[in-house]
Each structure stands twice: as structure tokens, then as C-alpha cells.
Amino acid sequence: MPAANLTAQVVFATITGNNEAVADILVEELENQGVSVKKSEISQTEPEELKDYDLAFLVPYTYDEGSLPDEGLDYFDDLADLDLSNLVYGLAGSGDIFYGDLYCLALDAFDEQLQKTDAHRAGELVRINLYPTAEDQYILAKLVDQALAKVQQ
């Protein structure tokens, strides 16, 4: 399927803007490939919406002791009940390496939850330290390429 016929949703959570910057890079990379993209803040989004898309990218921040975004807890809980076996997803997020073992743990939690839906993960979890750099942009572009390759298999 040409990428121009594909649709993607990019769902983000942010307090200070870093994860929205990550989401914006993903949106730009997807649009550059001709994908129709909807960017959506997590508390304004229902997980059921994922059924309408070929691709999804979730971009959560990590907070106290490796916690999920508070405003995304309903989304997180409801996600597990869905059958998303037609969905390819990628996970990327900004945390802070200062937190050591708790670095970007929300990504691992979302990955576990999405595995329950039978959705298919593209690439590795992309952990970004604070504001995304040019190198992060390159890694995010690669994630988009991996997701497009997987959905077109």
C-alpha cells in the first residue's frame, strides 16, 4: 500500500512540552512520507480511536518514581480491553536519564498494555533525554520508516 493511503494517530502527554516536541517530529516525519496524521493529547483521546488508524505512536512522559501521566490513566486502563490486531504502533517518549532505572518507564508500561491488544510493535522503544536533539530526530525518522515497513508487509 502506498504510504499516501495510510493514516496515523500520534497521542502524546506533556507537562513542560518535551513530549509534544517529540510528537511534532513524528507528525512531520509521517507527513513527509505522505501519511495522513492526527495529533491528539491523551486526556482528549479515547483509545477506541486507534481502530480507525493503520499506525499509532504513543508519546508519554514519565513522572514520579516511573509513573504514567496522571491524565492518561483512563486511556491506559481502557487500552488493554481493545482488539488492535490490525494496528502497528511505535513508542517514543522524553524522560530524564537522571532517574536511572526509572528512565522513561512509561514507555515500557504502554508497551506491555499494547501487547495485550495484539497490536504489532515497530522498532524499539525510543527513550529521549529531555528535549529531542537532531540525533533524536534521526532516530524518530527511523522509527517512522520501521513502522511504515511493518504496516506495508
Ligand SMILES: Cc1cc2nc3c(=O)[nH]c(=O)nc-3n(C[C@H](O)[C@H](O)[C@H](O)COP(=O)(O)O)c2cc1C
Ligand atoms: C517530579 C518529577 C518526577 C520525574 N520522574 C521521572 C521518572 O521517574 N523517570 C523519567 O524518566 N523522568 C522523570 N522526570 C523527568 C520528565 O519525564 C522529563 O522532564 C520529561 O522531559 C518531561 O516531559 P514533558 O516536557 O513532556 O512534560 C520527572 C520530572 C519531575 C519534575
